[in-house]
Amino acid sequence: MTTQSPFSFLEGILQKLPLPQLQLPTWAVHEAQRRVVLLLNHVLMQEPEAMARLTRQKNQVMLVQWRSFNFKLVATPAGLLDLATPEAVADLVMTMTDESPLALAQTALRGDKPAVRIEGDVQLAAEVNWLVEHVRWDIEEDLARVMGDVPAHTLSQMAKTLASTLREFLAKAATFVPGQSAK
Template identity: 55%
Template sequence: MATQSPFSFVGSVFERMAAGTQPPQWLVHEVQHRVVLLLNHVLMQESAATQRLVPSRGRVVRMQWRHFFMALRVTPAGLFDLAPPAATPDLRLEVMQASPLDLAQAALRGERPSVRIDGDVQFAGDIQWLADNLRWDVEDDLARLIGDVPAHTLANLAGSAAQALRGFLQDRVPPAGGPSGWSVERTTP
């Protein structure tokens, strides 16, 4: 007797949520603002990152997955801000993976999604550099709130849990086709 994977059920739930009703605009706006704050927090921890973005001030990158998108403008300080709604993007990044479950599984395996890139090549190179070189030091931020030892303990616990989850998924979920890393389809305007 064949049994159905619980992941197929979760995938269908994600699909229905993604295809269903849109969240209220105020919620989308608030989530986008929080993402910008997090991105800028990580950028400010690495001065080379902000210095790399300064020459791109005023440029707009639009990131999209399915019908969800976010447009960011580079500020004169080398940080990000939400772009005005009418802003024309200099760079478009579109995640090609349609299934939210497949996207989450690939992320848990440490793989990057397939991305279609369209626009300014230099700006795309700077964004790629950020993706390759910036990491959020969660343990350091936690240490400021709860102290070094509890933060280190929580970080180790989270790392162990993530490793166990990856191992669980490797045993039960077939790997996605193609090599790890970003698969990129490049087009120019």
């Protein structure tokens, strides 16, 4: 018997609500994208191999899409990323196929990657896949620069415990069968 997540009911209700289409001002979208690029470059600069791989893909344009949101990035000669011009033609298109924000959040909390449809340059796709698999942001190290080693480690451990607890909760919720007692 297949089980259904108790969250599916909530998700169904949210999808049926006639919510107004959120349209952010262009300047706000651009600024948010700039901040994401700064964060991505900060993480990339911690990994020389990642920068070397992006250098080989210089001037290649990647388009990331989810629902009505999209984000064009270009690999720079320095091995970093920058926003691509709106008229730039994408060499690689990555579209997140799951439309549900709740399902994406659950996937992220489980530590899984979202389902993505990839079209375009195979070599660029392989490099992006390598980046996703191997580059990680060491948040604890960045926090330690600001607040010291002990508080950063404590905060990091608390975050890891919270994430682990959420993962366990989601795993139990996914196997929940109404009418059965919890163990």
